Amino acid sequence: MYRFLLTGRWVLTVLIALLLIPACIRLGFWQLHRHEARVARNNLIGASLKAAPVPFDSLSPRPGFHVPGDLTWRTVTATGEYDTAHEFVVRQRTAADGGTIGYFVITPLKLADGHGEVLVNRGWVDSGSDATQYPPVPAAPRGTITATGRMRADETSASSGIRDRGGLPDRQFMLINTAEQAKATGATLLGGYLELASTDPAPADQPQLIPAPDHSDIGPHMAYAIQWWLFAAMVPVGLWIMIRREARERANPAPDTPAPTAPPIPAPAAPAA
Structure with a gap:
């Protein structure tokens, strides 16, 4: 069968x-x-964001330190004074609305304990009308401040998918990378950077803070x-x-359908006598 x-x-x-x-x-x-x-x-993100803040340099103790995945998004603090002379912006970054392209403002913070400097991502600003010029940026607070935020790993082309390229205008970069900045400025930058959430004392004006990552969507x-x-x-x-x-x-094959037959042709009638 x-x-x-x-x-x-x-x-x-x-x-x-x-x-x-x-x-x-x-x-x-x-x-x-x-x-x-x-x-x-x-x-992991939820636990890191809820954890009590710890000093940045207690997690990233030295230049070149690679921030592991389990420390990314950990709440950290850094106390010191901003080094505005070495501030720079990072191009092609998206605002909180998810659609507007502009810059991240990165300002080094000299730690008060003398352990070096920490790159602080102070937030997002609009690119302005001329992308070849340094954008208008709210001034960093003067004096000693305490920055609280999220620990992030150095960006590389391999990790971020962003192609690093030269020939950019002065103080404009494609990546937030401490090794690149240390080479350019000679500063002692601890590995990784701080993504700012709040400043104490709070400044009168500041870039648009980057929102905390959404960790509720499971996809x-x-x-x-x-x-x-x-x-x-x-x-x-x-x-x-x-x-x-x-x-x-x-x-149970279907029965063959007989071919249609043509109707008989009637014989012609005999002619009348």
Whole structure:
């Protein structure tokens, strides 16, 4: 009854189905792992943002220090005076609205304990009408201040996907990178940088602060995983339905339809006498 499965067409059909099942299962687990990684990242960010602030230089003790993933977003503080002479901006950065392109304002902060300097991302400003000129930037507070914010790792082209390039106007860069700035200025910059959330005392004017990252969205990966597993379950069901239909059609072939016959041609009538 099922000898037709040995034909070339059906052998190929069954082989494709057998390959689709593990492929769909594997893709489902891939999406599940992405879901788990997203949840773990959100939990880490949430815990880091809620943690009590610690001094920046207690986590990043030296120049060239690579900030690991479990310290990224950790709440940190830095006390000292801004080094406005070495302030710079980072191009092509998005405002809090997610659509407006401008600059991040980065100002080094000389630590009061003398352990070096920390790059502080003071926030976002509009690019203005001339991208070849340094943009209007609210002045950094004078005197000793305490900056509180989120610890971030140095940006590189590999980690950020941003292509570093030369030939930019004075004090404009593409990346926030302490090694690059230390080479340019000779300052002792601790690895990583501080993404500002608040300043004590609060300044009268400042760039637009960067909002804390959203760590509530888990993404669609779990739904995608379930879809792939449903596809894996549907493949054998669909294959069995196709096989049964083929078997029924072969067991009960449709009767041949007789060819239509033309109506008889009437004989011509005899002529009248």
